Amino acid sequence: MSALEHLPGIDNGLLRFLTCGSVDDGKSTLIGRLLFDSKTILADTLNAMEKTSAKRGMTAVDLSLLTDGLQAEREQGITIDVAYRYFSTGTRKYIIADAPGHEQYTRNMVTAASTANLAIILIDARKGMLNQTRRHSTLAHLLGIPHLLVAINKMDLVDYDQATYENIKAEYLKFAHKMGLKDVRFIPLSALSGDMVVDRGERMPWYEGPTLINILETAPAAHTERPEAFRFPVQYVCRPQDSANPALHDYRGFMGRVESGEIAVGDAVTVLPNGLTSRVKAIEIGGQKIERAIHEQSVTLLLDDEIDTSRGDMIVKSAEAPEAVKQIDANVCWMAEAPMSPARTYLIRHTSREVKAKIAKIDYRLDINTMEHESVDTLAMNDIARLTLKLAQPIFADPYRSNRATGAFIIIDESTNNTVGAGMIV
Amino acid sequence: MTTLTQQTLSHLDWLEAEAIHIMREVAGQCSSPVLLFSGGKDSVCMLRIAEKAFRPGRFPFPLMHIDTGHNYPEVIAFRDKRAAELGERLIVRSLEDSMARGSIVLKHEHESRNKHQSVTLLEAIEEFGFDACIGGARRDEEKARAKERIMSFRDEFGQWDPKNQRPELWNLYNARSHKGENIRSFPISNWTELDVWQYIQREQLELPSIYFAHTRPVVRKGDLLMPVTDLTPAKPGDTVEDVMVRFRTVGDVSCTAPVESDADTVDKILAETATTTITERGATRMDDQTSEASMEQRKKEGYF
Numbered sequence: 001m002s003a004l005e006h007l008p009g010i011d012n013g014l015l016r017f018l019t020c021g022s023v024d025d026g027k028s029t030l031i032g033r034l035l036f037d038s039k040t041i042l043a044d045t046l047n048a049m050e051k052t053s054a055k056r057g058m059t060a061v062d063l064s065l066l067t068d069g070l071q072a073e074r075e076q077g078i079t080i081d082v083a084y085r086y087f088s089t090g091t092r093k094y095i096i097a098d099a100p101g102h103e104q105y106t107r108n109m110v111t112a113a114s115t116a117n118l119a120i121i122l123i124d125a126r127k128g129m130l131n132q133t134r135r136h137s138t139l140a141h142l143l144g145i146p147h148l149l150v151a152i153n154k155m156d157l158v159d160y161d162q163a164t165y166e167n168i169k170a171e172y173l174k175f176a177h178k179m180g181l182k183d184v185r186f187i188p189l190s191a192l193s194g195d196m197v198v199d200r201g202e203r204m205p206w207y208e209g210p211t212l213i214n215i216l217e218t219a220p221a222a223h224t225e226r227p228e229a230f231r232f233p234v235q236y237v238c239r240p241q242d243s244a245n246p247a248l249h250d251y252r253g254f255m256g257r258v259e260s261g262e263i264a265v266g267d268a269v270t271v272l273p274n275g276l277t278s279r280v281k282a283i284e285i286g287g288q289k290i291e292r293a294i295h296e297q298s299v300t301l302l303l304d305d306e307i308d309t310s311r312g313d314m315i316v317k318s319a320e321a322p323e324a325v326k327q328i329d330a331n332v333c334w335m336a337e338a339p340m341s342p343a344r345t346y347l348i349r350h351t352s353r354e355v356k357a358k359i360a361k362i363d364y365r366l367d368i369n370t371m372e373h374e375s376v377d378t379l380a381m382n383d384i385a386r387l388t389l390k391l392a393q394p395i396f397a398d399p400y401r402s403n404r405a406t407g408a409f410i411i412i413d414e415s416t417n418n419t420v421g422a423g424m425i426v
Numbered sequence: 427m428t429t430l431t432q433q434t435l436s437h438l439d440w441l442e443a444e445a446i447h448i449m450r451e452v453a454g455q456c457s458s459p460v461l462l463f464s465g466g467k468d469s470v471c472m473l474r475i476a477e478k479a480f481r482p483g484r485f486p487f488p489l490m491h492i493d494t495g496h497n498y499p500e501v502i503a504f505r506d507k508r509a510a511e512l513g514e515r516l517i518v519r520s521l522e523d524s525m526a527r528g529s530i531v532l533k534h535e536h537e538s539r540n541k542h543q544s545v546t547l548l549e550a551i552e553e554f555g556f557d558a559c560i561g562g563a564r565r566d567e568e569k570a571r572a573k574e575r576i577m578s579f580r581d582e583f584g585q586w587d588p589k590n591q592r593p594e595l596w597n598l599y600n601a602r603s604h605k606g607e608n609i610r611s612f613p614i615s616n617w618t619e620l621d622v623w624q625y626i627q628r629e630q631l632e633l634p635s636i637y638f639a640h641t642r643p644v645v646r647k648g649d650l651l652m653p654v655t656d657l658t659p660a661k662p663g664d665t666v667e668d669v670m671v672r673f674r675t676v677g678d679v680s681c682t683a684p685v686e687s688d689a690d691t692v693d694k695i696l697a698e699t700a701t702t703t704i705t706e707r708g709a710t711r712m713d714d715q716t717s718e719a720s721m722e723q724r725k726k727e728g729y730f
Contacts (some may be wrong), residue, residue, distance in 0.1 A: 010438035081591070083572045084565050084620050093437040095616055107593060114595040221434045235450040238483040248482055255479070257597075258449045286478035294433055298446035311454045327647070335593045349598050352454065410598045417579075417602040419592045 013091040013221040019086040019146065020136035021122030026153045030122065030191035031098060034213075037198040038087040040196050073336060082112045091232035092217055106368070106382040107335045109136065110422055113143035114408070116220050120149045120212075125188070126170050129184065131369045134175060138368050139196055140374065142331060142384070142406055142424070146185045147219055148176075154188040157210040187212055189404045218416035221402055222295065228321070230261030230269075231398075231406050232315040233351035238300060253392040254285065254301040254309055258349065259405035261317070263301070264292035267314070270317040271307050272396045277318050312353040312398045320408060324394040327360065329426040330385050331400075342378060348391065350409040356392040357411070363388060377419075386426070389392055432691045433579075435491055436440055438625055445613035446479040447597060448576055449560065452611045453479075455487040455560040459611075463489040463516070465497075465505035466676040468562030468614060470631050473512065475613060487560065488515040492546050494539040495522045496657055496679045504634040505606040519550040540678040548584045557608040558601060566618045576615050577645050582606040619674075627692045639672045639690040 021027040048387055049351060085096040096423045097112035099105065113119065117141040123133055150172055158164045165188045176184050187196055188207050195201030210218070210318045238253035263269075282302040283290050293299045309315075317321060340359070348357045362384040364373035369399055379385055400407030411421030435443060452459050461476060463469045475550040476485050489509055493502070509516035521539050522547045532542070551559065551607045553585060565572045575591050577599045595673055601609045614622070626633065643654040645664040652658060658677050671684035672695070690694040 011438070014440045081573045081588075082618070085572070086616070087564050088437075088620065089620070090514045093621070111593050111595050115597075140616070146516055160696075179452040236454045236480075236486075238480065239481040242482075251482065257443060287481040294435070296435055296440060297651055298443040298450070347599065351598075352451075374523070399615045404596070406599065408596045409594060410593075410600065412600055412602065417604065419594070422595045424595065 007135075010050065012217070013173075014093045014095065015115050015118065015216060015219060015221045016097065017118040017120060017216065017219075018109075018140070019096060019114035019120045019122065020109060020140065021120075021132075021153075025122040025124050026191045027098070027122050030120075030151070030153065030189070030197070031096060032066055033191045033194060033197050034094075035085065035087050035094070037194070037213075038089055042330045045291045046404050058280060074372065082108050087214070089217065094216065094219075106135075106139065106332055106384070107422075109139050110143060110333045111138055111146050112385075113145055114422065116145050116296050117221065117223050118147040118149060119145045119218070120151050123150060123168060125152050125154045125164055125168065129171050129175070133172075136370050137175070137179065137181065141179060144424070146183060146223060148216060149187050149212075150182060150184060150186045151172045152243075153189045153191055155188045155195065155204065156193050159226075160188075160190075160195075162204075162206045165207075168196070175283045184223075185215065186211075187215065200343070228260035228295070228403060229320040229398070230263050230267075231351075232256050232263065232301065232324070233259060233315045233353065233402065233406075234311055234315065235311055235352050250306075252306065253302055254315060255300045256315075256352070257298045258293050258295055260295055260403055261320075262292060262294045263270060269301075269303065270321055271309050271376070272304075272314045272316060272321065273324060273394065274313075276307045278303040278307055280304075290419075295299045312351075313413070314351065314353075316396070322396045323400050325397050326391045326394050328391065328395075328423075329391050330387055330389060330409070330423040331366075331426065332379070332385055332411070332421050332423040334381055334385070334421050336418060338380055338413075338420070339381075340379040340421070345414075347412040347414050348389070348395075348409050348423075350395045350397065351406060353393075353395055354412075355395060357389045359387055360390045361388040362386075387423070389423075399426060427598065438621065438628060441614070441617055441621055442475060442625070443480065443513060444597075444616065444659045445475045448611060448613035448653050449476060449479045449695075451599045452560055452609070453559050454601075455599070456609060458554070458558060459487040459554045459558040460490045460517070460554065461485065461487050461560045462562070463491055463505065464507070464676070465491070465501040465508070465634055466562070467626065467633055468564065468617075469636060469690055470508070470633060471617075471625050471629075472560070473508065473530055473560045474625075474629050474631055477512070485512075485514050488517050490517040490559075491551060492550065493518050493520045494678045497521055498541055498634070498636055498676065498679060500636050501634045501676055502508065508632075513674075516552070517550070519546050521546050521607060523596075524549060536680065538678060538681040540681050543583065550554045553582070556608065557610055558615065563612050564612055564617050564622075565612075565615050569582075574612065574615065578609040578610040578612065579602045579603065580610060581616050586609065586610075593671045620696075623692065623696045627696060634676065636673045636676065636684075638679055639670050639693070639694075641668050642671050642684065643667070644669050644671065644684070651686065651707055652683055653679070655679055 011311050015379040019027050083098045097116055099109040099112035111408045121136050152165050152168050169186045176244050188204055189196045195203055200211055234254045234256050236255040238255055240248040240251055241250045265280050265283060269280060270277050280301055281304045283293050285299040346357050350354050362376055365376045365383055365385040368384060407425045409417050409423045413420045491505060521542055530542045530545050559691040563571055575594045579592055580586060603609050643666050647658055647667055654660050654666055669686055670688050672687045672689060673684045689698050
């Protein structure tokens with residue numbers, strides 16, 4: 001794992017993953033193990049952790065100290081907020097979103113899951129599947145995380161027993177089948193002793209699959225393997241109008257990020273909402289020309305024709321334009337302490353576009369432990385519900401299942417400017 | 427899981443694309459942003475990202491430096507040169523002006539001025555009516571920062587409330603604020619020290635000379651090397667040694683210590699960074715060692 005010396009080495013991109021579980025499942029120990037074995041925890045951090053652990057009367061270093069960043073969390077010994085951790089293996093960079101496991105922190109798990117492309121769901125081998133396991137899996141699925149890795153941890157406490165592992169796996173598979181979870185893998189682990197994390201160890205010869213780090217190293221970094229439609233929300237329009245440089249006089253660059261798909265010079269495009277068509281004249285990064293741009297690249301597009309375009313518009317390929325919709329059905333997680341006021345007007349931010357929205361209907365609230373639908377009049381923090389929203393202006397949307405970037409939105413309360421909800425278009 | 431088929435960006439390209447996207451969101455959502463530029467390595471990367479985000483246009487924001495008056499002269503010279511090369515406007519506001527106004531009162535003459543930067547920063551925000559400050563802070567620097575949002579809201583007193591942060595999902599950033607309030611935006615939140623050095627290497631970015639190994643008189647205080655300068659002269663009884671050192675972070679002279687190193691090129695620094703055993707701020711920043719929560723406390727008071 002000390003492949004860091006091989007820098008800069010092969011670049012296999014960046015993988016964002018999420019760890020779900022509680023301290024009891026050994027989540028902090030697992031993160032600590034990954035950081036430690038990749039040499040990311042440095043001596044002075046370890047010293048500080050040793051001191052704090054000793055002050056609290058602990059005999060071993062408490063690895064949760066690494067992830068509990070805020071004073072309030074350290075005082076209360078709980079994790080309140082999502083923390084982001086970083087490590088690199090020399091071939092790939094990783095961003096871990098570490099979310100607290102408890103039910104009252106659903107919104108934090110939703111936040112952490114929104115940017116993850118893989119979720120590690122931890123199960124304590126002694127306890128097997130719990131409500132929490134189902135809840136985490138449901139949320140990971142709802143947020144469209146394409147790859148789930150069920151890590152059956154604490155194998156050291158069940159004598160590395162294969163039957164225990166197989167039983168939990170069988171039970172999870174039944175649940176996965178019912179839920180329609182597709183890409184699920186399993187691995188037995190001991191985060192504490194390190195078996196199957198980075199090294200295989202010698203105590204589970206019956207497991208022939210890859211180690212955890214092997215799975216992470218080879219998992220697709222992209223959100224999807226399918227070809228996706230080209231979506232380019234305009235963030236900013238560049239019109240230099242530099243009197244000293246006549247070449248820039250007619251320059252009109254549309255700046256944004258390729259949220260999905262790809263684009264090349266010469267492609268036929270349509271600008272929404274006005275529906276005018278043109279061709280891509282040039283693609284630039286910082287004034288330097290490139291021939292094509294791929295998913296997640298931030299570029300500037302120049303078009304053959306002069307089309308009036310501003311922030312909030314979207315450039316798409318003419319053959320695959322999304323629908324303009326003024327009413328949407330969405331799964332929404334309520335994030336704010338103040339409950340939703342169904343009579344109020346909220347603001348929705350979808351790509352680079354902001355529109356006013358009214359709640360037409362709360363179809364149901366989802367009990368994420370039982371998957372039952374409940375009838376409610378309002379939403380409280382951590383609730384997940386199916387809503388129908390009416391919009392003041394159209395947005396150019398795809399279902400979240402087929403496009404994460406154009407299927408997601410946030411809800412903003414204009415009086416406080418707070419982000420109060422997160423939505424996924426059905 | 428299938429194997430890699432779809433083409434993806436290298437990790438540096440991904441980080442750069444994310445940072446460009448964030449800067450453009452600030453420019454698109456805020457009416458009067460400013461980019462904080464100290465001449466340090468992180469803010470040097472920020473300038474390159476701004477070029478990639480907005481050229482051939484001008485930056486949609488001025489640059490600003492909050493000068494403690496205790497900076498290394500090499501860094502100040504570099505700051506001015508870089509701003510001039512880019513042809514962008516540089517605003518400098520100085521702690522000494524705040525001290526003259528009486529808004530900063532030092533406990534004693536030699537007190538570190540680092541934490542007082544918040545006061546001058548807030549005064550400058552008010553003076554120019556900035557609604558967003560773009561900074562080069564990273565989540566891997568310090569544990570209070572690990573939970574900082576990319577768009578971080580500050581109330582009219584410049585305070586950060588870590589327990590009441592706006593949720594931040596996907597890449598849908600909420601940089602809205604009311605008049606008098608302020609957004610702090612951190613486009614390189616997801617970068618590590620190693621990423622910064624790899625980016626400097628790839629983009630061949632120029633840095634102030636004190637980042638590279640040079641001989642400097644220092645006094646050893648425990649694990650720290652205290653630079654001997656006009657501001658921080660040796661005390662009676664101190665043993666002054668000439669040591670080959672470089673700075674890993676660059677801040678106020680009175681609270682930034684160098685590390686022993688003979689790395690005089692970016693390549694050598696990269697090799698050292700990849701194999702170091704001490705964190706970036708741990709080795710060098712006295713202001714973070716006061717207590718476990720010192721960064722969090724300063725951030726609550728309006729510090730970056």
